[in-house]
Every structure is written in C-alpha cells, then in structure tokens.
Amino acid sequence: MSPSAVASLRGQLALVQPVLYAATARMWRSDAGLPDRYRRYLRAMHQVIRASVPLMERAAGRCEALPSDPVAEPLARYLRAHAEEERGHDDWLLADAAAIGTAPAELTDGVPPPHLAALVGAQYYWVEHSHPVALLGYIAVLEGNAPAPGLAGRLARLTGLPDEAFETVRLHADLDDGHSADLDLLLDRLPLDAAQRSLVAVSALHTVASLAELFDRITAAPTEWESPDD
Template structure:
C-alpha cells in the first residue's frame, strides 16, 4: 500500500541526514582550495575533473526522465519527469562554461574533452545510472541535492583569481554556480515535499545522496593531493 504524500518534512529530513556527513565534504573542499603555490595547478585539475562530471548531468536527467515516462501509473513519475526535463534545460551548456574557463587558464578544449575519466569520476556518476535503470529514477534527486546544496562560497571566485594570478574570467563557473544553486536547491526541496514518495523511495534518495557526498569528497581529496597532469588515468 502506497504511503500518504509527504510534506516538506521529507526534504528537511534529507537535509538533516546530509548535515551529519557534509563536514567531511567541506573539509575536502577546503584542502582543495587551500592557498599556496600549487593552487593554479589544482584549479586546472578541478576544471578538468568537473567537466567530466558536469557533462554527464544533462544526459543523466534526460535518461531519468525517459524512465519516468515509461512508468505512467507511478504517481511519482510524471511530476518527477517534468522537473527533470525543466532542470536539464537549465543545466544545458554548463560543461561549456568549464571549457571557456579552462581556455582562460591556457588549456585547449581537448585537454578536458579527451582526458580519460578516472574511476572515481565513474563511481560518482555511474552509480546514478545503476539506480535509474535498476531501481527508480527518483534516486537522482539525492545526487542533485548534494551537488546543488554544496555550491561554491560567494567569495571563492574572487579569492582564487587573486591568489592564482589567473584572469577573473577563468572563474566564471565557480561564480555562476555560487549565484544559481541556492535557488535550485529550494526548487528541489519543494519538489521532494510534493512527491507522494514511498518509504523505500525516500530511502533511495538518501542512499544516493550519501553516496554522492562520499564520492565527491574523494574526488576533491584527489584534486587536493594531485598529481595535476592532464589526461591521467590514475588521478
């Protein structure tokens, strides 16, 4: 028997669960962005790695929406598909922002697009494909909640420009995501509050979110410790 529709307390509970593990993610991000002579190389490594992650965002959402549209009798699926289709359009082209930033750092587009994605990037993104295909596409909401709930700090782009000596235009993606992602997180919280989620679906969102925190923290740690060579399969 399907549970009663939940209120925004479902989103609040997810945020509470995430608050218990997010200190590890913030610590990893702080190590990645620490001041010092290695910061310019770390930033270029960040651009390359995040391009590998972000270029998967729209295809992930489109595939999850397709799976929803194949579940017409599932009351969660239609509103979830509408959200994912709309959000995919909002996110479309963000991977190109990273290519532009990299160009201002002196990196040609091929340095990002031709690099072999390492296993830890595949672990972060690939788990979502598994849950979309073999469980329920609602899992993707946990992934989105973490990525958009941990936007760069508002002043980070300016600090990075000052400390790296790179042009301010090289940090547009960091700046824009600091501005945009708070509003996206609020939209997601409202959606989670409206969806008639079963207990198992709420658990799936939480499992996806917690995995994303763990995998993203590992990704940041690897950037923080290097090596910062392009195209490495062992980053």
C-alpha cells in the same frame, strides 16, 4: 508525525557533510599548488557536469515509462525543466579552461578515472535498475554545496589567473541556491514511499562520499588524480 522528505534528507546529510566541507577547504587552501589544483578542478568538473543533462534526460525518459507511478510524472517534468536550466554549463568550463591556455581536448578527451566514473555512474545504475528518483539525492548534494559567494574573486587573487577563468564558479554561486529551493519544494510534494525516500538518501550519501574523494584526489599529486589503478 514523521519528518518531511526534505527534513529527513537534510538531517542525514548534516551528519556527513563536514567530510565534504573539509575536503573542499583542503582543495582551496592558499598555497603554491593552488593554480594547478584549479586546473585539475576544471578538468574534473567538466567530466561531471557534461553528464548532467544526459543523465537527467535519461531519468525523465525512465519516468515516462512508469505511467502508473504517482512520482513519475511530476519528477519527469522537473527533470526536463532542470535539464534545460543546466544545458551548456559544460561549455562554461571549456571557456574557463581556455582563459588559462588549456586546450578543450585536455578536458574532453581521455578516459575519466574510476573514482569519477563511480560518482556519476552510480546514478545511471539506480536510474536504470531501481528508480529515477535516486537522481534527486545527487542533485541535492551538488546544488546544496554550491561555491560560496566571493570564491571566484578569492581564487583569482590567490592564483593570479585571469578573472574570466572563474566564470563557472561565479555563476554557480549565483544560481544554485535557487535550484536547491526548487528541489526542496519538489521533494516535499512528491508522494514518495519509504523505499523511494531511502533511495534518495542512499544516493545523496554516496554523492557526498564520492565528491569528497574526488576533491581529495584533486588536492593530491597529479599522479594520484590520474592513476587508473586507484
């Protein structure tokens, strides 16, 4: 008997997630550059998270245009519900940034760098030109790599920044484990064919690689993070 969709996806991710874990560890290492890295992290994650609800809503709309697809209806229901759960999370990041004196425009304005656009933009392409189920691979990685419990307090101690600057990290550490469990149940209930399972896996693997690159660029000098030529 072939493995379940969840078992197959988790097995594939297990091969590549050490790359993401290493990039995360480098980003959060304790040194004098950590406060500036955290500021860059807020900016980057705002640009990622502000796309979450529109992306899920677009994917749900694409599902609703596929009435004969047995995956489409339950996937659309999940995406609509999850979009409501995620609504406003980008505002949490604006509040975190404000707690350290960063103006909202520093997060909301400007052109996102190409590597960040590639992380999120690939999902729009697959939703529009392949199948909206691709988005489940992206969600699986983002919610399966939630901040560790206690990270917010550790970062506050190490950076000397106010506790209220770490609410998004704290809240996602609490919420995302439950979201991952919901997604696992959905993946094993959906009647995915071989091509759809492959698409979910490709999306997830791309997300791991792109997120690791993003974290490494946050860790690097600001000029590397912002360069439009990279």
